[in-house]
Amino acid sequence: MVPRDIRRVRVATMLVYAIVGAFALASLALPWSRALQREAMAAHQLEPRALPRWVALQLWPKMYGFAHRVYVSERPLSPAVIAAEPLPADVESAWVNHYPARYVRFDTRRRELVAAGTELHVVVRSRYRGLEASTAYTVHGAGRRLVVERAR
Amino acid sequence: MSALRVTLAFRVVAAGWLLGWFCKAGYYARALLWDDFAARLDVAGFSPLVQYPLLIAVAWLAPLAVVPALVWPRPRAQQAAAALMLVASLVACIHLETFNDATFVTSFWVALWLLWLAVVTPSADEATTLAHARRLAQCVVGLVFFGAAMGKLTPEHIDGDVLLHVYLLGKDRFPYPELRAALSPERLASLARLLSRAVIVGELLLAASPLMPFRVAALVGAGMMTLMIAGSSLYLVSVLACLLALLGGAALLSAAGGTRLRRT
Secondary structure, eight states: OOOHHHHHHHHHHHHHHHHHHHHHHHHHHTTTOHHHHHHHHHHHTTOOOOHHHHHHHHHSOOTTOSEEEEEEESSOOOHHHHHOSSOOTTEEEEEESSOGGGGGGOTTTHHHHHHHTOEEEEEEEEEETTEEEEEEEEEEEETTEEEEEEOO | OHHHHHHHHHHHHHHHHHHHHHTTHHHHHHIIIIIHHHSEEEETTSOGGGGOHHHHHHHHHGGGGGHHHHHSOOHHHHHHHHHHHHHHHHHHHHSTTTTTOHHHHHHHHHHHHHHHHHHHTTTSOHHHHHHHHHHHHHHHHHHHHHHHHHTTOSHHHHTTHHHIIIIITTOOSTTHHHHHHHSOHHHHHHHHHHHHHHHHHHHHHHHTGGGSOHHHHHHHHHHHHHHHHHHSOTTHHHHHHHHHHHHHHHHHHHTTTTSOOOOO
16 A cells, blocks of 8 residues: 555656656657647747647747748738848838747837827748747737738 | 755755756846736637736745744744745746747646655655665656757757757857858858757767766766856756756765654
């Protein structure tokens, strides 16, 4: 008969190993699994997911991975506009280390944007091993909120 | 003596965790306690829960409550502190105001280790605690860098395009403007390719941490992470401080030698 304290230690320890192992397996499979690549890309692109799946995706360490670029302009951004080289002068663009969709928050000038009521257009593009995702957002102030919508 | 070792290890890891968590306080205090309330984020398709300003403000401030557990260490207080750190980092990982910051991902995994230590130490024997504390710390470091390395196994990283544009062409602080002035575009691209591959190899080495003897893993981990901070930005302190402290704390436990770890 295993004492209760010892059993608690074993269960707690095995549980932590199992959780770490499950996430490590996901990372191991990432280069070969299109399904996992799409899920990771969805997180980088801020694609809505059911809460449990969003939690799992966010706890999965994937920092500074994939290739990302973000485009911002006051006019709608068509594929032709963001494919232009060089980009038009009214389109800002940057390469981003991860989570390019964070740009839709406009962290450093959100209050000014909301106060001005300006509508901005943001496109975020991510690539990984031949898989590419692109999402267009419109961002505008409404009351005391910054409303972020996926463009249709 | 042995209980002091556990307490010291807990304090070192928790202090490193708090350093990483709050070292960008200048930014987060304004963003989460002021801007977020003045201009609330409303992203279509996401639960209001992960956008609620009060939730992330409380979650970001909550770890301040950990400090008493460091000053007056009691098993229950340490368990509560570690659980609080785990929940706070979980919230920060999923909230849309903070979801992109790797600080909170590393914080979550280190908090999980702290909670495990606080839960098992009162009951486990010395050999069990020592062996698993070291191995789990190595697994956490390995997990974080394994995910980072696997995400870079794509031509854009292997050929250096991402590093070229994000750092060599995209940053305006030392040494990047100097490099742009000194090197031709072709040499810059070559340098980016070389550095990017070095980063991938370095991360794969850290990912192999669980396969190494603890002393080697701790030395390699501390050396590589310090290099990353020096070569990237002090902002990386917020991401890596808790991992460095984790290796340090596990090393302190190892230094307990033949003494028993059970609390008195």
